[in-house]
Amino acid sequence: MAAAAAAAVVSSRVVVPRMxxxxxxxEVSALGLGCMGMSFAYGPPKPEPDMVRLIHHPIAxxxxxLDTSDFYGPHTNELLLGKALQLKDTAGGGVIREKVQLATKFVILYVDGKQEVHGDPAYVRxxxxxxxxxxxxxxxxLxxxxxIDTRVPIEVTISELKKLVEEGKIKYIGLSEASASTIRxxxxxxxxxxxxxxxSIWSRDVEGDIIPTCRELGIGIVAYSPLGRGFLSGGAKLIDSLSEQDARKIFPRFQPENLDKNAQIFERVNSMTTRKGCMPSQLALTWVCHQGNDVCPIPGTTKVENFNQNIGALSVKLTPEEMNELESYAAASDVQGDRYLQMGNTWKYSETPPLSSWKSE
Known part of the structure; x- marks a missing residue:
């Protein structure tokens, strides 16, 4: 309780840098806000008035x-942000939209109850x-x-996005879960x-090829799930608090056969908190923030107090030795289970056909 109270006090003093x-x-804030869990995947949708207030709190x-997607809901998370963004900014005048950098995504949709990935030009538009x-x-x-739609050459999808940039409908283009060759x-x-x-501390498979590729090309890095989908905040006890509708119930790392081993990772991280005077979530988030000035983590939350803890991570400092110590707590051999139940829609399986194979309809 004392650490949580201290985190809340720290958060009120934090000046969020720009990057x-x-x-x-x-240019964005050096910490983002993932909005998915407000409407989708992590249990039932949360009450809209509460979430609108929550969105305004980080902005203030x-x-x-702010990060969303048309897939979250589907559509309901974008609608939520739309309502929040159109409200007046009581502190600075104007509307909230004028103060934020808005990122959303496309490509995944439900067809007959199944997820499909579509990157063809007509669907992009x-x-x-x-x-x-x-x-x-x-x-x-953004x-x-x-x-990545592995049926459509990535050049075809990006060409349509380029047209949308030229038309002024989007400013910048991003990719998610793309391999190094796809990015190139x-x-x-x-x-x-x-x-x-x-x-995150326990999801580091991107470090071998993807991170270096982004840095070579001058591409920013946005880290989602920097808190291990909440596990690096609360450990195994998180599982007991999840509703039956929470997608994490079926994620491999949260399954009984993997949970005991993964819980040891959290306990090791937690052992450093007394020494550092912070929360385990702050240590995990600080580790990501310390990866470089080209990295922006986007932890999600549905509670103001959790946001206050997250922003407090910006005041935590880690030495190189402490960074190495945290990494040693979650060596790849110690983390049990895949990131997703089905790893097909990840960067490891994101290669697309050559452009020469494409026949436009």
């Missing part, structure tokens, strides 16, 4: 980089128009391809501003 995300001109604190309507905006700051091919068509990927 250049990529080399194309996009200086966290202005239709998805963008739909997001613009739901969000109530004229232009999306538009990601949420997953996309970047050759139009500069990619950011790549969103899962990166």
């Amino acid at each position: 250049k995300l990529g080399s194309q001109g996009l 604190a200086g966290v202005t980089f 239709a998805a963008c128009e739909g997001s613009l309507r739901r969000l109530g905006v004229d232009c999306i700051d 538009y990601y391809q949420h997953r 091919r996309a970047h050759a068509v139009h500069p990619i501003t950011a790549v969103q990927l899962e990166w």
Whole structure:
């Protein structure tokens, strides 16, 4: 309790720095806000008035980089943000939209109850128009391809996104869960501003090839699930609090056969908190923040007190020795279970056909 209270006090004093995300001109807060869990995946949708207030709280604190997707709901998370963004900014005048950098995504949709990935030009355009309507905006700051359609050459998808940039409907293009070779091919068509990927103490498979590729090309890195989907905040006890509708119930790392081993990772991280005077979630988030000034983590939350803890991580400092210590707690051999139940829609399986194979309809 004392550590939590201290975290809340620290958060009220934090000045959130700004950062250049990529080399194309996009500037965002150095910490973002993932909005998915407000409407989707992590249990039933939360009450809209509460979530609107929650969205406004980080913005008032200086966290202005908001992340959503048309897949979250589907559509309901974008509608929620649209309502929040159109409200007046009582502190600074104008509307909230004028203060934020808005990122959304396209490509995943439900067909007959099953997820499908679509990157063909007609769908790209239709998805963008739909997001613009739901969000109530004229232009999306950062538009990601949420997953890679392995049936469509990446050049074809990016060419349509390039047209949307030229038309002023989106400002910057991003990719999510893309391999290094896919990133290179996309970047050759139009500069990619950011790549969103899962990166945390216990999810580090991107470090071998993808992170170096992004840095070579001047592409910003947006780290989702920096708190291990909440596990690095509360450990195994998190499982007991999840509703039956929570997707984490079926994630491999949360299954009984993996839980005991993974719980040891959390306990090791937690053992450092007394020495550092902070929460385990702050240690985990600080580790990601310390990866470089081209990295922006986007932890999600549905509670103001959790946000206050997260923003407090910006005041925690780790020495190189402490960074190494944290990494040793979650060596790849110690983490049990895959990131997803089905790993098909991840960067490891994101290669697309050559452009020469494409026949437009």
